Amino acid sequence: MNSKQLKILAIDDTPANLALLGLALQDDYQIQIATSGGKGLELALDAPPDLILLDIMMPDMDGYETCRRIKANPLLKDIPIVFVTALNEIQAETLGFSLGAADYLTKPISIEIARLRIRNLLEREQFRQELQRREAEQRLAASVFAHTHDSVVITDSENRIIDANAAFSRITGYSREEVLGKNPSILKSGRQSTEFYKAMWQALNAHDHWSGELWNRNKKGEVFAALTSISVVRDDNGQIHHYIGLSADITPLKNHEYDLERIAHFDPLTGIPNRVLLADRLSQALAHTHRAGNHMAVCYLDLDGFKPVNDQFGHEVGDQLLIEISLRIRDCLRAGDTVARIGGDEFVLLLLDFNDTRECEAVLERMLCKVAEPLTIADNLVCVSASLGLTFYPDDRANADTLLRHADQAMYVAKQRGKNRYHRFDQELDRIALIRGETLTQIEAALINNQFVLYFQPKVNMRLGKVLGAEALIRWQHPERGLLSPAAFLPDIEGTEMVIALGNWVFARALDHLQNWQNMGLNIVISINIAPRHLLHHDFVETLRAGFAAHPQLRPHCLELEILETAALEDIGRVTAVMKECQKLGVGFALDDFGTGYSSLTYLKALPAETLKIDQSFIRDILGDPEDLAIVAGIINLTAAFHRQVIAEGVETEEHGLLLLKLGCDNAQGYGIARPMPAGDLPAWIANWLPNQEWLKKPALPSPSGTGPEQESPLE
Structure with a gap:
């Protein structure tokens, strides 16, 4: 007890009576003096003292009344009061004690006795207050223990349960009586390893505390998750006295985490x-x-x-x-x-x-x-x-x-x-695909940067010496590799959307050239190659319609679309429907590379193509290969039977032309007539072209094949 911090209030109408006692006590306590009962009450209420020395015989308000009023005030009622009086009657002491006085000092006062009694009273009051505080803490702890939502379990030094609260019973399903004396391991679920519990006890022994998540099993056998904190409580000698475990049931939280995990993964x-x-x-x-x-x-x-x-x-x-x-x-x-x-x-x-x-x-x-x-x-x-x-x-x-x-x-x-x-x-195929992908990217950039141009290769009627038109052939004006033929880049875009984009470009540019030539007075038919994927694209016909709408002055039948025979036969129903829609716009069709695939005569009859183009691979060797000659003759006869026109690709020499005329094929294109040329060179070539005189001398065949002189030339 630090007595210097304790305060004593002395109430006496004659201060001289307390002077000696005050001098004796002022070294150990703070001394405050009031000269009346009323003043004493005022000082006590302003700053309650730890002890009051109260004279009984005072005017206006004696010590008994003052004591009564002090004890009636909740703020002052526990302050020890010592009566100081000259009276020495049993009746007076009895009255004082009945009013709540703690002791009496009789005048003349013995300083030593007064000092001892005052010290004892103050110490006793300190003990009472400490006991009262501890009782309040215990009541609070008991209330928390009983009413907290979290489980609390207390075990002794041998880890035997000595107490558990209601929340423990609610969470685990075990009553307090069922678990007393048992080890908390009765709750183990088996989900956590021996090493886990070993580490937990090592932390407890080293730090007197452990916290973490435990998977426990309740009385019904259901597993639940508990966020747990375990503390070690030691006695004054440092020995373990007991353990306190606090746990919160976090099963709903873990289930929510599990649900989020399921959603995420x-x-x-x-x-x-x-x-x-x-x-x-x-x-x-x-x-x-x-x-x-x-x-x-x-x-x-x-x-x-x-x-x-x-x-x-x-x-x-x-x-x-x-x-x-x-x-x-x-x-x-x-x-x-x-x-x-x-x-x-x-x-x-x-x-x-x-x-x-x-x-x-x-x-x-x-x-x-x-x-x-x-x-x-x-x-x-x-x-x-x-x-x-x-x-x-x-x-x-x-x-x-x-x-x-x-x-x-x-x-x-x-x-x-x-x-x-x-x-x-296959890694080799992947390497090829990567190269193709890089090329495709370059082609896309070339289209954006206007690096593509159209070249045109004339088509003629050899027997009449008339120009029929020209085939538009795309070229890539590569900034580093120069002018590239279609074989250098078209295979890389096969099967991609780039086929459609490039095909639409060719179509648009071909119409532009046709319009320019028509403005110059040159009316010819231009043919362009259409990939199967492009032809069957959902908006192909609408694209054609929009192109002609943008060039309303173009004469009908100025455009011919060349489609591969093999591609046409893959989905003949859809191809036929598209072809008929295009023909309503005045667009003609030719089957390109005819003879290179396997064609059913029924399919050929169904396809509304006006022209068959004999592939140059047959034409090139007809002068020396009887089999190719037989194939070409068969195709020409087939077109006559189906009332179709026929044109031969790859005519490279005068002899090729003469043999084809002999077989009944009048129309041709190839290096023997003209190489593909820029668009700007085509009008001059047509104006200056001199037909082959040997071809003009060949008489017309008596059996028309749809290509004879009785046909009107597209230029007339």
């Missing part, structure tokens, strides 16, 4: 990993394969025929089909493998730990068979198959993204080769 429809989790799994798989020194396969799977199922039966059936397919794929995989859905009907598989690639191929063959098995969904019989591309690591030493791209490329090859099969990635 798993496909919501099939429940298998999505693209995000696949990236993580692939990274781990590459590291594992590198350490193990064996093989893994990255596979890209796409369903064949899924879109028709969706279109015919609806998306609900399509979704159920995807769920079933994912289950079938998983059934074919092993424990360490992964299947992920990365969109639509596309899946990626990671197959690990193969010593021999043939093991993997056996798995894939089994999987393809399983996927292709028919199944019934909502009373609908559904059949699909799968095309699968794969690449092996480390044979293919690429990074994760590139491995996926390689597998994707291989999958497209599998589709092109008939579907319902797998194909292994």
